[in-house]
Amino acid sequence: MKLFNILLTSYILVICLYLNSKAEPITECKPNDIKINETFAISKKTVIYTAPNKNSKKLVNETVSKILKTTHYHTLDYSSTVNAICSRDDYVFIIISTHSAPNETSGWIPKSSLRIINKTSKGQRIYTxxxxxxxxxxxxxxxxxxxxxxxxxxxxxxxxxxxxxxxxxxxxxxxxxxxxxxxxxxxxxxxxxxxxxxxxxxxxxxxxxxx
Structure with missing residues (x-):
């Protein structure tokens, strides 16, 4: 019985930690933000934030977190492609659709994480x-x-x-x-x-x- 209570308490603790770790609502573009609306590649691994500053919360990958019962965050790497919608200070608001994230996942990443995608005269991407x-x-x-x-x-x-x-x-x-x-x-x-x-x-x- 004692072992059962310990296991039950541990399970409840894990669930509570997961629920408390969910990301806050995402700050979106404002009228005064600089409009971009271009597609970029990613130059280095980065997490996605809920607001355009380094002190904001990281965007939780709720699907993976729910399955593994521990907090996992959305991350981008060189294989990712993002649509940059606007910029504010040193951050850009992006929307992604990749193998590692659901459609229309969005949030903020540092501008320094973006890499320009070169294209041919016909508009085809030139891979590097x-x-x-x-x-x-x-x-x-x-x-x-x-x-x-x-x-x-x-x-x-x-x-x-x-x-x-x-x-x-x-x-x-x-x-x-x-x-x-x-x-x-x-x-x-x-x-x-x-x-x-x-x-x-x-x-x-x-x-x-x-x-």
């Missing part, structure tokens, strides 16, 4: 080394792989719609000892599939992209 997930199979040739990502995004019909640089890696099923095959996932949710290529393709595409 910072945008791509590197593993043991791809990190030895970042420049050619980055060229491959950009070539596919600009010339492959499926990848022109959407390309996920985080999925770049070597194919375990198609590769052989002397002939590695790589892939990246392209397409929107209803037509998503892997696009495969090899080192010969990368050399050819790099030559095209360097012109």
């Amino acid at each position: 080394i910072q945008d791509i997930y590197w593993d043991e199979y791809t990190s030895n040739n970042k420049k050619q792989f980055t060229n491959a990502i950009n070539y596919l995004h600009q010339h492959n019909t499926l990848c022109m719609k959407n390309i996920d640089p985080e999925t770049l890696t070597k194919s375990p099923s198609k590769s052989t000892k002397n002939h590695p095959i790589y892939f990246v996932t392209c397409g929107n949710s209803n037509e998503m599939r892997n696009v495969f290529f090899d080192t010969h393709d990368m050399r050819e595409w790099s030559s095209i992209m360097s012109k």
Whole structure:
């Protein structure tokens, strides 16, 4: 009975801590704030705040916190893309929709966390080394792989719609000892599939992209 009471007390304490840690209402843009309305990448890992100052509360990821029964915060990293709506002092109000956050998650982050997204004359994003997930199979040739990502995004019909640089890696099923095959996932949710290529393709595409 004593053990049961201890466990029950611990459980209640965890629940109370979780409930008390929920984020306060988010401060949104005001008429005097500087309007931005542009899309940016993220230059460094950062948390999202509920107001435009370092003393405000961090934005709680309520879904993850509820599942794990402990407080977890929304964070952004180099793989994130945000819509910057306005700025106030050294902070920007952003809206995100990524794999790690629900649609329309919003809050404030430091301006220094933003990274400009360069685009082609046709408006297509130009990916950089910072945008791509590197593993043991791809990190030895970042420049050619980055060229491959950009070539596919600009010339492959499926990848022109959407390309996920985080999925770049070597194919375990198609590769052989002397002939590695790589892939990246392209397409929107209803037509998503892997696009495969090899080192010969990368050399050819790099030559095209360097012109």
